Amino acid sequence: MTLVAGIDSSTQSCKVVIRDADTGALVRQGSATHPTGTSVDPDAWWDALLVAIDAAGGLDDVSAIAVAGQQHGMVTLDASGVLVRDALLWNDTRSAPAAAALLEEFGPEAMASRTGSLPVASFTATKVRWLRDAEPENAARVAAVALPHDWLTWRLLGYGPGDSPLGPDLDALVTDRSDASGTSYWTPSTGEYDLELFEAAFGRAAREATGAGSAGSADQAESLVILPRVIGPSESAGTTVAHASIPAGVVVGAGMGDNAGAGLGLDAHEGDVVISIGTSGTAFAVTSEATTDPTGVVAGFADATGAFLPLIATLNAARILTATEAILGVGHDEFARLALAAAPGAGGVALVPYFEGERTPNLPDATATFAGLTLDGSTRENIARAAVEGLICSLADGMDAVRSLGVPAHRVLLIGGAALNPAVQAVAAQVFDLPVAVPEPGEYVADGAARQAAWALGGSRPGWPVEVQATLDPDPQPVVRERYRAAQALGSIPRP
Ligand SMILES: Nc1ncnc2c1ncn2[C@@H]1O[C@H](COP(=O)(O)OP(=O)(O)O)[C@@H](O)[C@H]1O
Numbered sequence: 001m002t003l004v005a006g007i008d009s010s011t012q013s014c015k016v017v018i019r020d021a022d023t024g025a026l027v028r029q030g031s032a033t034h035p036t037g038t039s040v041d042p043d044a045w046w047d048a049l050l051v052a053i054d055a056a057g058g059l060d061d062v063s064a065i066a067v068a069g070q071q072h073g074m075v076t077l078d079a080s081g082v083l084v085r086d087a088l089l090w091n092d093t094r095s096a097p098a099a100a101a102l103l104e105e106f107g108p109e110a111m112a113s114r115t116g117s118l119p120v121a122s123f124t125a126t127k128v129r130w131l132r133d134a135e136p137e138n139a140a141r142v143a144a145v146a147l148p149h150d151w152l153t154w155r156l157l158g159y160g161p162g163d164s165p166l167g168p169d170l171d172a173l174v175t176d177r178s179d180a181s182g183t184s185y186w187t188p189s190t191g192e193y194d195l196e197l198f199e200a201a202f203g204r205a206a207r208e209a210t211g212a213g214s215a216g217s218a219d220q221a222e223s224l225v226i227l228p229r230v231i232g233p234s235e236s237a238g239t240t241v242a243h244a245s246i247p248a249g250v251v252v253g254a255g256m257g258d259n260a261g262a263g264l265g266l267d268a269h270e271g272d273v274v275i276s277i278g279t280s281g282t283a284f285a286v287t288s289e290a291t292t293d294p295t296g297v298v299a300g301f302a303d304a305t306g307a308f309l310p311l312i313a314t315l316n317a318a319r320i321l322t323a324t325e326a327i328l329g330v331g332h333d334e335f336a337r338l339a340l341a342a343a344p345g346a347g348g349v350a351l352v353p354y355f356e357g358e359r360t361p362n363l364p365d366a367t368a369t370f371a372g373l374t375l376d377g378s379t380r381e382n383i384a385r386a387a388v389e390g391l392i393c394s395l396a397d398g399m400d401a402v403r404s405l406g407v408p409a410h411r412v413l414l415i416g417g418a419a420l421n422p423a424v425q426a427v428a429a430q431v432f433d434l435p436v437a438v439p440e441p442g443e444y445v446a447d448g449a450a451r452q453a454a455w456a457l458g459g460s461r462p463g464w465p466v467e468v469q470a471t472l473d474p475d476p477q478p479v480v481r482e483r484y485r486a487a488q489a490l491g492s493i494p495r496p
């Protein structure tokens with residue numbers, strides 16, 4: 001049996017699946033947790049990746065591997081391959097003023113046509129602008145800017161600082177279309193970096209990496225910043241050398257952003273809208289043509305198959321529920337029981353769930369608001385239900401925005417940690433006006449990476465089956481969105 005491994009290095013944890021390359025059957029899996037916070041030392045991701053691989057039984061019998069990762073995070077390396085500072089993650093909002101400045105400098109039409117998206121605090125370009133202005137000494141040391149999955153792929157191959165077997169060859173950095181499209185300095189419609197935009201954001205010129213072993217000392221002297229080489233969906237980034245607990249000779253795929261990983265892992269096709277409720281909430285679809293939304297609500301990303309991935313992302317998703325569970329002093333199961341015991345509309349209670357500020361809509365400084373509280377309505381059941389309704393309504397707004405671009409939508413595929421919650425499933429059927437398919441619980445991002453690994457190894461995209469656990473018919477309850485809209489219109493008090 002030929003085995004392939006897929007990795008999901010996401011915000012809260014690292015997950016590894018090992019699958020049969022021919023049938024897609026799950027053979028074994030493992031996971032490890034990540035540190036909390038929005039500014040994180042990438043070495044912690046590498047350590048977690050090794051622990052997760054070990055928990056999955058190691059790679060000794062594995063022929064190929066690929067890494068899917070949380071999108072957008074800014075990983076900065078100096079010329080020796082040493083990390084310049086902690087990575088700023090997609091949910092770190094300190095670069096919101098930088099995003100506004102870049103938008104002002106280039107204008108929405110140009111940004112949308114050049115990058116497929118308007119810059120928000122999540123995107124890498126805004127983070128390098130923040131670095132330029134807030135930490136000029138660190139900015140001056142930067143020799144390469146990578147994304148979380150690019151950096152992990154580089155480490156997996158054997159590159160890195162100090163005693164890494166292949167050394168700090170920055171020209172060996174690779175990425176893929178999907179993750180490059182979340183930087184705000186890469187153009188999905190042409191597949192090229194927009195180096196002028198990078199230079200405008202960071203104040204230093206850049207070039208694309210030219211491949212392992214091709215390092216130009218002249219470029220280093222000119223201090224051009226290196227950006228990972230963008231390789232195609234089925235291309236190999238190389239093969240591993242033996243180091244740490246990684247064996248030699250494992251083919252390494254290009255990797256991808258985690259949402260593109262989920263799209264590939266679910267084998268999503270036109271007509272499917274994937275709604276993922278993990279640390280982030282996302283709603284996205286696979287399209288054959290690049291999209292641009294000059295309002296900036298929908299990001300025009302690329303996917304991991306050569307197509308495109310119009311997507312909205314919310315900063316607040318599964319943790320809306322954990323925050324409310326903490327308020328109520330209950331776990332997932334009791335929380336679901338409470339929420340299901342309340343009627344649609346939650347007795348008038350509504351939660352606008354901007355605990356971490358928000359990206360969709362673009363309100364980086366917003367806070368969450370419980371509204372509509374009355375003496376009769378303020379029950380534990382209604383509070384729990386209002387949290388689920390707030391979560392689903394925020395994603396329904398996002399899905400509407402994706403559909404408003406003319407993207408066909410015939411069914412929702414509901415995935416991510418919180419999709420396991422029966423109250424989430426029930427409210428999804430009441431709010432989304434489409435059938436809601438709930439795939440068998442699984443690690444679909446890691447599965448997408450495993451599919452890519454099999455593709456890089458065997459040369460053809462695997463046709464592994466995806467099992468759907470249940471399909472829920474629409475059960476429209478208009479009161480839910482009405483209460484949510486009324487609460488949204490109140491606005492939020494600023495962050496303390
Ligand atoms: N039954 C459940 N009900 C609500 N939330 C859940 C449930 N199971 C897991 N979660 C939440 O899902 C999140 C993890 O989801 P996951 O998709 O793995 O996240 P990530 O986006 O980091 O990959 C955690 O915040 C966890 O609390």
Ligand SMILES: O=C(CO)[C@@H](O)[C@H](O)COP(=O)(O)O
Nearest residue numbers: 010011070071090279280313
């Ligand atoms: O910012 C985005 C997408 O644009 C997020 O979806 C991140 O990619 C984080 O993903 P998770 O850790 O929630 O999977």
